[in-house]
Every structure is written in structure tokens, then in C-alpha cells.
Amino acid sequence: MFAGIAKAIFGSSNDRYVKSLGSIVRQIADFEPALEALSDEELQAQTPKLRARLAAGETLDDILPEAFATVREASKRVLGMRHFDVQMIGGIVLHRGEIAEMRTGEGKTLVATLAVYLSGLTGQGVHVVTVNDYLATRDSEWMGQVYRWLGLTVGVIVPNLSDQQRRDAYAADITYGTNNEFGFDYLRDNMKYERSAMVQRPFAHAIVDEVDSILIDEARTPLIISGPTDDKSELYMQVDAIVKQIDPADYELDEKQRSVILTEEGTEKIERMLEAAGLLEGANLYDFENTQVVHHLNQAMRANVVFKRDTDYIVKDGKVIIIDEFTGRMMDGRRWSEGLHQAVEAKEGVEIEPENQTMASITFQNYFRMYPKLSGMTGTAATEANEFFQIYKMNVVSIPTNVPVQRVDEDDEFYKNMQDKFAAIATAIRDKQATGQPVLVGTVSIEKSELLSEFLVREGVDHKVLNARYHESEAHIVAQAGRLRAVTIATNMAGRGTDIQLGGNLEFRMLDEHPDLAPGTPEYEARADAIRAEIAEEKAAVLAAGGLFVLGTERHESRRIDNQLRGRSGRQGDPGLSRFYLSLDDDLLRIFGPQTMFAKMMNKNLADGEAIVSPWISKAIETAQRKVEARNYDIRKQVVEYDDVMNDQRKVVYEQRSDIMDADTVDDVVADMRAETVNALVGEACPPNSYPEQWAMDVLKERSQALLALDLPLDEWAAEEGIDPEVMTERMQQAADAHMAAKAQELPEDSWHQVEKNILLQNLDHHWKEHLATLDALRQVIHLRAYAQKTPINEYKQEAFALFERMLSAIREDVTRMLAHASFAAPPELPPMPDFMTSHFDPLTGEDDTLDLDGASLGLVTTRMPQFQMAQPAMVDELGSDPSQWEGQVSRNAPCPCGSGRKFKHCHGQL
Template sequence: MIQSLMKSIFGSSNDRYVTSIGKVVSQINALEPEIQALSDVELQGQTQKFRDMLADGSKLDDILPEAFATVREASVRVLGMRHFDVQLVGGVVLHRGEIAEMRTGEGKTLVATLATYLNAIEGKGVHVITVNDYLASRDAQWMGQIYEFLGLTFGTIVPNIGEDARRQAYASDITYGTNNEFGFDYLRDNMKHERGQMVQRPFNFAIVDEVDSILVDEARTPLIISGPTEDKTDLYVTIDAIVKQIDPDFYEADEKTKNISWTEDGNEKVEQMLVEAGLMETDNLYDVENTQVVHHLDQALKANIMFKRDTDYIVKDDKIVIIDEFTGRMMEGRRWSNGLHQAVEAKEGVKIEPENQTMASITFQNFFRMYPKLSGMTGTAATEASEFWDIYKMNVVEIPTNVPVQRIDEDDEFYKNTVDKFKAIAKAIAEKAEIGQPTLVGTVSIEKSELLSKFLDDEGVKHEVLNARFHEREAHIVAQAGRLGAVTIATNMAGRGTDIQLGGNVEFRVNDELAEMEDGPERDAAVAKITEEVGAERERVLEAGGLFVLGTERHESRRIDNQLRGRSGRQGDPGLSRFYLCLEDDLLRIFGPDTLFARMMNSNLEDGEAIGSKWLSKAIETAQKKVETRNYDIRKQVVEYDDVMNDQRKVIYEQRAEIMDSESVDDVVIDMRHDTVGNVVTEACPPGSYPEQWNIDGLKERLQEVFGIQPPVDDWLQEDQVEPELIEERVRAETDRIMDGKIASTDASVWRRVEKSILLERLDHHWKEHLATLDALRQVVSLRAYAQKQPINEYKREAFGLFERMLETLREDVTSILLKNELRVMPREALPDLPDFLTGHIDPLTGLDNSDDNDGSRGQEAMFGALAGASRAGTGPGGAVQDDPYAAMNVSRNAPCPCGSGSKYKHCHGAAA
């Protein structure tokens, strides 16, 4: 009570913080007359003026007021849009590395230009990150007009652009793109073998649009680049057939966690079926020999029972396409891991693609924490404020609206079942459509949206359905959702990125209706007519009450509900929102009030009758908080485990960068060789032991295996006072002698390239194997909890030991290859052509083959031959020059040909090589 009283007198901490920013806004406004008086040329010259000030020692905060005033004036002249004072507040919040929570329709896209321009002046690069490619392209072209006017460069990162285009976009002052593209480019860069092939430069500052969607919703799973493994189609099909014969009494399903466990009778039954199918080596389901079969069995059961068609995925063009549970969008190219996607493909009878092996991965949390300064903006972040601070150390600042919100948020209505609820919804929509009030309906799945569509058809209500099936029409449908009497059913409104303007959207109507009309007086007249029609229609919609937002059920997350509600009442427009619920809704059924509540509802409500209660709404909100807490725990656990890998990832990536930047890595190779010698000798002759305890046979075997040498170890043992240190010194001298001879007989530049390439190739190979081991460890370490041990602590301990062993194996592997293999300069035409599958890095979010620069884990002989041949690029037998204008460029054989044909180099101009 005291806190409420203090808040009413002094305002909340958020209010006080926003008020303090008002001083900066006053400084910006005071500069407006001065900036307005500048000519276009003088205004454009402000950028160089600011750069000179920074070079003279000024800080970004020092130039902020004038820079913001400059952007505002440029926006007025170029776009005809002037930043409101609350938008200036948002710009300051973004510049300070915080999250600006701004209601829908408050102009977040324009707000971002302020902090983007200010931070881009330094020339270190600013990344503006959006949730989809459409928004990235739209915002770049739209806001890019301001940056271009002020003399800054901007670029856009979207799928299917080449390496040169990506490199150029990242070199721009400002780069727009999606979180997935930025993340995958980072991973791909750290799989390349030359610094010049990398497309990104060091991170500086990022602004994340729809920050809650990207840093919270999508952060539950890491980004993964993977390559295909062996084909196991028959196994998936056979196990799927077995699972489809299993009686529901043989397993127990938990819808909350989407996990399934076998009953005792189920265990016996499935063991019998697997033995009969010849899939089990023993008759015990949980013998170690049957681990793989049990894993695929569990995935097949989960696919058949827990994953629903048209809710979790759809079948399109004979492929399984995942549906994003938060946005309702198709996630083209994305695949579930650990064999689950293959299990769903077997279930639906479509072509089964091979499983993938992880080659590089990172969580969004660890990726975005690499930016020295990170900020974000969204309409809904306050409910996740603690997570943003815990994970990213970002404060959430609620920015006041430019005009007070006029929307009325009504209490929820509760019904007994889905049919009663949908009948009531269809009736309410029909009533609103009759008076001309536009309605936006939010559903949680494709199935529910299509069911509601049938009810509306029965009522004779004309409507549009926006879900994953009609993704390409998304922006057009949303843009016109505010027209008179319009009814739009949307699977989910999170991050749609297009404003719903009452009366319709002039720009979209012009593009749709006048696309074929050429510029001229006739087109100008048509545009004017459309503008007039939209204005008149807007007045009629306002009289009808503005946009009516109707939720067909509550989402697991309060943010998603708030995003839906936030579509109504933009910029002071009137509006109305209401949610319809029933006992069959997933949230109420799985997480909601107990069975006593359900019995009361069933016994006291007549068919078709509804009740509304603040207590019921509060109970739903409590259930949502429980789910949000559970989901946060999941994300937090993902981060905890990835933090362990992240420390190792940093070591590996920093080592790779040092190797690529070095002219010569001979000192690294020498250290590796000497360490390997020490390990081999110490293993056979432990310090402090007696000679009769030494494993001499094992030592000689290892010396031959690793170094390819047979020194006179027996003669050394005949000497008095022989010590392990002396043996190590002599073995080291022998390996140095052999290596010096190899180096002396080879061209120095070729040898340096050989050492670097082998070091990088083996580092990548062992890192990939290490990731696979960590994945397996992550799957089983939770079982340590039964032994009263903390799984995360066990994971840390085991992962550290595995990393140490990986480095030791790497040193031994590189040493062995360089000592035991002979370098021969082979004629270019004799080089073996590598099969494409060795270079495949399939992007799980785009489905694209990213094998643009890495030749994979090739054989040692091919590695030596290719490197030796590379020194003679562009020459044939006898040194004759081949007909390849790009030979001197050292183009990777699997990279796109520089001629622009779209084919790989080795199949185009490099084919003769």
C-alpha cells in the first residue's frame, strides 16, 4: 500500500527515467530552428561535421542532440515524417543499449533511425535486425532514404545473395537483416580457411526489432549448421509402422513437456515387436546395443502422438514444413533435430531426408551477447523484463504513447466447449461486420483458424484467413484489415510488421490497384481518388468504433495476447478487444484451474451460455505466468549448457583467426610436435617410475604409429642412468630432423600453405567431432540427477575433459600427417574431384547449401595434392596456361564461379583444372 502511495505521488521508476530523458529531448527541440534553416547541402554536410568532432575527441553522447535533430529534419525532407517527442525518447533509450517498449503504431521503425544514424557515424557498422526478410528489405529501402540523404551507406542481408554481396552489405555503415542470417553468417565465417573469405567485420552495435520475439521466443533453440549423415530411411519407416500398431494403453503422454514414457506392458510389447522386426540385437530394450533403436522409437512415438498436422507442421510439396508456434509462419527449410523430423516424414509418408550432423552451433543468447552494445524495441517486453536483464543486462523502458490509448479491453467470456464458443464468436463478428466495424481475429493454430472460417461461412460473413498457408499474402491482408466491415483471421499477430490503418492502407491499395498504370496525370488522379476514398472510409470506421480485436483463446504467453490487443487503438484511435475462452482450450485444459473449476463450469452453465469474471481472467493470467516461468527455465538451461560450449567455441574461433592471419604457423606446428612427443613418452615412461616399469613395446609401437619412426630405443636403455627426459629429447631431435628435411626439399611458400591448411582442416574436423560428442553428452547427462548429482556441473566437468582430449588428439593428428605423409606436386588434371556431399553445410532455417568456401574433411592425399596444385593455379602440364581467366584468384572449387553463371567453380571455368 505504501509503495502504491509513493508511486502515485512520485511516479514509477520508469516514469522518472523517461522524465529525465525529457531534458535531452528539450535540447533536440531547441536545435530544430537552426537545423531547419540549413540548405539540403548543408544538412548533408552534418555527417562529416560529426565525424570530425568524434576525431577531435568528442563522444557520441556529446553530439547526440544535434545528430537527432539532423535525422528528424532529414526525415521531414525525404519522407515527410517528423519524429514525435516520444519517438526521440525511444531513440535515446536505444542509443543507451536498452529496450524501448512502444505500443503498436507508435513508429518504432522511424525511431530506430535516430540511434542507427548516431552510432553509424563512427564507421564501425550498425546492424538492424528484424524478424523476417520482408521487413529487412522494406525497412532498409524505406529508412535507407534518410541514411543515403545524409551520406551513409546501407545494405541488406537476405537469403540467396552471394558472398561478395554479403561482404559489401556488412561493409556498409548500416546493415539490415534477420537474426538467422546474421547468426549463420557468423558461424559460416568461422568455418572458412582464409580471412578474405569472411563476410562480417567485428561487431559494434545492434538494434533488434521485435526484440522479445528474437531474444526470447526464438532463443529456445540454437542455430545449427550441419551436414548429412548416412541414409537410414528403412529404419524410420519400419519403426513408424511398429509405432502405429501400439495401443494407447502401452504408453503415457505428458502434453506439458511433449514427452512420452512406456508402461511396463508397453515395454514388453515393443521389445517383442522390435525383435520380430530384426531391429534389436538383444531382447532387452535398454541394453546399450539398442540405444539407437530406442532413440528412434521414442522419436517416432512422439511424432505420431504429440506432433499434430496443421498445428505443428504442414505437408507442402511432399515436404514437412514446420509451423512456428509463436508467429504461425511456415519455417521453410528448418528441420527438427535428433531424428524427429525424419520420424514425422515417415509418419506422413513423404520423402525422408537424411539426418544431419552438427558442424557449428550457437545460441541466440551467446551470439547477441558478443555485441559490445545491444538494444531492442517491441510493443511487449515488460512481462519478460527480468529475463532481459538476467541474460542480456538490458533494461526495459516503457515509452509513453504519443496520444492516450482509447481502446477498451473487455473481460474474457467463458464457454463450456469449443462449438459454443465458436458459435458465439461467429455471431459477434457478424454483428460487428453489419455495422461496418472491422474485426481482427487471433487464433493459435491453422486448425482453429480454418474451423472458425467454416463457422463464418455458415453465418455468411465475408472474411480473409491469414496463416502459414497464405504467408505470401500476409502484408496485403494485414494492410487492409482496418477497412470498413473487414474480417481478418490471423494465426498469430506477433511481428507481422505492417500497420493496420483504419479505412485501409493507401500505399498498398495503390500498388495493388494501379500496378499496371504508368506514371502520369491519369495515375496521379487515380492515386488522389484512392486517398480520398481511404479518408472517407476511415471516418466511417471511426464512427463504428475502430478496430475490434477478438482472441479465440489465450496464448501460453501474455506477450502474444498483448501483441494481438495492441493492433487496435493505434495513435489514439478508438478500439475494442475481447477474448473468448472455453474449457477445451489447451491452456485451460493443461495448465489452467483444477478439476473443481471444470466441474463447476459444466454443472452451472447451459449450452451456449457464457460467463465473464475478473476472477476467472486472473486465474488464466496465473496459468500463463506458470507457463512463462517454465519456458524461461528451458531457455535458461539452454544458455547454461551453451555457456560451457561457448567458452570452448571462443578458444577454437580465436585460434582459427590467429592461424588465418599468420604468415607462417611453423612455431605452432613445432609446439604441437614437441607436446605430442612429450605425451607419447610420458604415457609409456611415467615420471618417477623405474625403467623396469616402463612399457617399452608400447612406446615403440606408438612412435611408429604417430611419427612413423623406429629409433634405437633398446640401445638407449642399455646406457647408464637413462631417464624419460633423455628419451623424449632424442625422439624430439629425430622428429625435428625428419621435418627439417621435408621442409628443405619443398618450396617454402607451398609448405607454409600446407601447414596452415592442414592445421585448419584438422581443427575443424576435431571440433565437429567434439560437438557431436557434446550433443550426446547433453542427451544423457540429466540421468546423473538420479545419483544426486547436478547435471550441469557434471556436464561442465565432462565437457572440460573432452575438450582437453580433443586438443591432445588434434596435436597428435597434425603431427602425424605432416611427418608421415609425403608432399608431391601433382599435375592439376590428376587431382581427384571431391564428391559434393563432403562439402554440404545445410542451413536448417533456409535449407540452402552453404558449401561456398570449405572443402570439408577431405583425405590427406587429396589435401596435399590440392595444396601443391594450388601453387600452380592456372597452369596445365608443362606449365601451359589453361583457358581460365579466374585461375589467379585461387577460387575455391566449391565456391560459385566468379563469372556469375550460378554453377560451382569446379563445374564451370574451373572444370579444366
């Protein structure tokens, strides 16, 4: 109660903070008259002047008012848009590493120019992160006009660029790109063998557009780079042949869990067959040495017993294609993981394609936390403010609107079942269309969109359904959703980044209706004037009809997604209306359970087709959403906790790689590894406080031969009077150092240094890759420790640390062994970078959202970016003009040599 009174008198903490920024906004305004009086050349000279002040020791805060005023004036001259004072507040918030929550239509894209320009003056590079390639390209061109006019360089990162193109884009003052592309470039850079091959610079500042979508929704799943493993097709076929000989009595099948387990008799039978085939080490199938065989056996049994042809998969053109269990559609290109797909291929006798193994991975949480300064902007962040602070240490600041919001948010309407609900929705849309009011309908899935579309067809309502996968066509449709009588059905995330203007959007109408006209020509301007007049007339009619009507077909798990949908209406003081329709069949309402009083009340008291509208029920739904949000936060927090363990190790490994690449020589690293290996050898064979006669000299002799390539008189040393382990260690070390010094003389000094560096990098990469696979397997089973009253995350930390120690020890031993035994005529070649597969699964759909930049999905982008379509004559000359000869010479994920801008595998390399 007292808090409410205090808030009413003094305002909320957010209000007080925003008010405190007013003095800086007034300083910015004070520069405006002087800057308006400057010529274009004088205004452009502001950039070198401000950079000189930074070089002289001033801070970004010192030059902020003048820099922001410069951007405001440049924007007026280049784009014809002047920043409002509330947009200046948004720019200050972004500069301070906070999140600016601004309502839809308040110009977040323009706000970003302020903080981007200021950070760009440092020359360290500022990354502007968007949710898709279309927005990255659009914003880099649109806002890039201001930056380039002021003398800053702008780059854009999209799929299918060469390393040199990426390097140039990252070297720019300002770099636009998607979260996926930035993250994958970081992972790929840390797999390179030379510093010069890396494309990114040290991180400085990232500004994330739609920050809630990127740092919360998409952060549920990590970025993964995988590559092919060794070919094990022979092993798959051998195990498959054995599995085909067992009977149903040899195993127990659990159809519900889709698992199959051998009986005791079945285990003995399999052991005999594996032994006969030479695949079993020892007599026991479950010995540690047979782990790989057990894994292959389990997958072969699942393939033969659980997975049915023409139900779970089909065989088409010699390939096993998965069938989606929910839709019955073929999922061409998708493969089961952990060797299951290969086991099914062996079962069907088709060509076995190699498995993919995780080579590098990172979560968005840990990627973005590497930036010294991180800020973001969105229309909806306040409901997740706690999570943003807990994980990213970012405060959410709600920026007031330039003009008061006039949208009316009505209470939800409740129906008994989905059929009644959709019938009511269709009727409401038909009535609104008759008055001319445009309607934007939000659905939770493509299936629901199609279902609603059928209802609207029956009602005779003309409408458009968005395919959310094609961002560019999506932008075109959403941009016109505010036209008279327009009805647009969109999925929950559709069209973000595109402003819905009442009456229509001039730019998109010109692109759609007159793509042949070039901007700036008399014909273009004449046609634009005519369309401008039509838009003004339509806007007046739409305003009279009540503005945009946003209709939600059900509530989402998160209030934030609902608010995103509502926020599409009522931009910049326009009138608007929003309403949600719910039924007991909705996913969220099922949380209450069918036996609750709420469900019973609705079933008893509601006639078919009748609705309830009650603020009390709306409040109950909001409470349910809060619970679901809290649960989802806990899930994401757990993902971060587990990845933090791996992240600490990832930093150590990547820093070590970086140091190795930067060093002229790694003699000291190799010598330290050799010393630690000798220490470990002697420590194992000659424990402290033991007598020489108790030492395991046979083991020490064998291990020193294997690891150090030395045949030493260890027995004689052990027989000496007063010998102790330290003396043994010192002698072995001297012998090992002398042996390596002699080997180093066999090659020129530079070549020997290169040998050490290459072997070190190869071993580090090999063991890190294996370590990732082990940690992934550990992560999947560690929860079982909870049954022993132990905390899984603490157990995971202990196990992961022990595994990391073991990995470091294995690297030391392997490097020492390889250098001791191998003979080199020249430095060994480092293996070529493998043909990577990148994946990031959309947490909402489960589909891989790392789409290729192909003309089909982003036509507008490719037409606007001729630099990515330029022919590559040098490459064609080198490879020959016959595309049939390029196979094997061009990586399948590399840009096609023909210059189409598409990946080779999607162009002339199609199988």
C-alpha cells in the same frame, strides 16, 4: 502499500528515468530552427562534419543532440515525417543499449533511424535485425532513403545472395537482415579457410526489431548448419538384412514409447550374425568399439518393427516420405534424424541418401551477446523484463504514447466448451460487421483459424483468413484490416511490423489496385488523391463505429502475446476495443485441470451457450499465465546454461581458427603441438617416480613410430645410467624437430607454410564437428545423472571439459602424425565447402523457418530488388547456355546461373 503511495507521488522508476531524458530532448529541439534554415546541400554536409568531430575525439553522446536533430530534419524533407518528442526518447534508449517498449502505431521503424544513423557515423557498421525478409527489405528501402540522402551506405541481407553480395552488404554503414541470416553468416564465416572469404566484419551495434519475438520466442531453438557425412549405405543394408532375420521372440516392443529392445537370447543371436558378417569387433556387441554398429542396429530394428509403411510413411517415386501423425499429410522434404530415415530407406530397398551431421550451431542468446552494444524495440517487453536483464543485461524502458490511449480492454468471456465459444464469437463478429466496425480476430493456430472461418461462413460474414507463412501477402491483408466492415482472422504473430490504419492504407491500396502506375507520375497522384479521399471518409465512419475491435479466441501461454494482439487496436489515440473469449477446452484453462473448483462451478452453473464475465476469473487466468511464463523462462535459461558450456569452447576454437588464418606461418603452433605430443608419449610410457625397468618401452617405440615416423634406439637410452623421463623427452623432441626440418626442405618455404596451415585447419574442423556430435549425444542423456543425486548441468560441464581436452589432444596427435608421415609434391588442397543445409525450427510450429527467398513467398521483395535478379552472363558463358549441363557444376544452394534470384535447386536444378 507504502510502495504504492510512493509511486503515486513520485512516479515509477520507469517514469522518473523517462523524465530524466527530457533535458536531452530539449537540446535536440534547440537545434531544429538552425537546421530548418539550411539548404539540402548544407544539411547533407552534417554527416562529414559529425564524423570529423568523432575522429577528433568526441563521443557519440557528445554529438547525439545534433545528430538526432539532423535525422529529424532529413526525415521531414525525404519522408514527410517528423519525429515526435517521445520518439526522440525512444532513440536515446536504443542508443544506450536498452529496450524501447512502444505501443503499436507509435512509429518504432522511424524511431530506429535516430540510433541507426548515430551508430552508422562510426563506420563500424550497425545491424538492424528484423523478423522476416519482407520487413528487412521494406525497411532498408523505406528508411534507407533518409540514410542515403545523408550520405550513409545501406545494405540488406536476404537468402540466396552470393558471398560477394553479402560482403558488400556487411561493408555498408547500415545493414538490414533477419536474425537467421546474420547467425548463419557468422557460422559459415567460421568454416571458411581464408580471412578474405569471410563476409562479416567485427560486431559493433545491433538493433533488434520485435526484440521479444527474436530474443525470447525464437531463442528456444538454436541455429544449425549441417552437412553430409560419409556414405554408409552399405552398412545400413548389411544391418537391415540381419535384422530381418530375427523373430518377435528376440525383442521386446514398447508401442507407447515406440522403442524396441533385444532380449538376452536375441542379443546372442545378433552377435553371431554380426560376427559372421564381419561387422563385430570382439565377441561382445556392447564393447566400446562396436558403438556405431549398435546405433545402426537400434535404428534398423525401429525401422523394421516400430515404423509401419502407409501409416508412418509412404514410398513414392523411390523416396520414403514421412506422414504427419496428427494431420495425416505428407511431409515432403522432411527426414527423420540420427540415421532412422536411412534405416527405413534400407528396409524399403530404395536409394539411401547420406545422413546429415551438425557442423556448426549457436543459440540466438549467445550470438547476440557477442555484440558490444545490443538494443531493441517492441510493443511488448515489460512482462519479460527480468529475462532480458538476466540473459542480455538489457533494461526495458516503457516509452509514453504521443497521444493518450483510448482503447477499452474488456474482461474475458468464459464458455463451457469450444462449440459455444465459437458460436458466440461468430455472432459477435456478425453484429460488429453490421455496424461497420472492423474486426481483427487472433487465433493460436491455422487449424483454429479454419474452424472459425467455417462458423463465419454459416453466419454469412465476409472475411479474410491469413496464411501466416507468406509475409508479404500478410502485410497487404493486415494493412487493410482497419477498413469499414473488414473482418480479418490472423494467427498470433501475424502482420507484425505492419501498421493497421483505420479506413485503410494508401500505399498498399495503390500497390493492390494500380500496380501498373509508377509513383510520382500525374496518373499515380490523381488516383492517389481519389483513394486518399475515400480513406478519410471510411476513417470517419470507422471512428464513429468505435474503431478497431480486437477479438482473441483464447489466451496464450504468455501475457506478452495477448498484449501484442490487443496493441493492434487504439493506435495514436484512436478509439478501440479488445475482448478475449475462453472455454474450458482451451489449452491454458486445462492447466487448472478438470477437477478444480473453477471447472466444477462452470459445468454446474452454466447453461449451454451462456457466458461468465468476471474480473476475478480474468485475474486467475493472468496468475496461470505468470506460472507458465516462469516455467518457459526456466526452460530457456536451461538451454542457455548448456549452450554456455559449448559457447566457451566455440569461442576458443573459432579464435584459434582466426589466428591460424591470419598468421603468415604456423611453425610455432605446430612445434608446440609436436612438443606436447612427445611429452604425452613419454608421460604415458615412463610415469614419474618409476624405474627405467618399469617403463613400457615397447609401447613408446610403437607410438613414436606411429605418431612421429621415428625409429629411435629407445631401449639403449633406457639402459643408460641415470636416465630420467626428461632426458628421454628432450632427445625425442630433438629427433622429431630434425625430422620435420628435413621434410620442410623438400618444398619451397611458402609451400611448406601452406601445408602446415591447411593440415591444421582441416584437423581442427574435423575434430570440432565430431566433438559437436558427441556433446549433442551427451546433452540428451546427462539428465539421467539426476537419479544418482547429481546436478546434470554440473556433470555436463565436467564431461564437456574432459571431452574438449581429449579433442585438443587428438588434434595435436593427428597434426603431428600427418606432417611426420606424409610426403608432399605440393600443398594439399583444402576440401571444398560442402553443400550446407541451414535449419532453425520455429518453437511454435516445429517447422523449419529458414524459408528460401522465392517469388512465391515474397513476390514484392523480388520485384523491388532488381540487383538480385540481374542475369549473370559471365557465369552462363562459363557453364554453357544449356541448363541441363549445369548439374554438378553449380552448388544446389547457390543462386541459379539463369539470374532468377532463386536457389539452383528450386530453379533449373529441380530434381
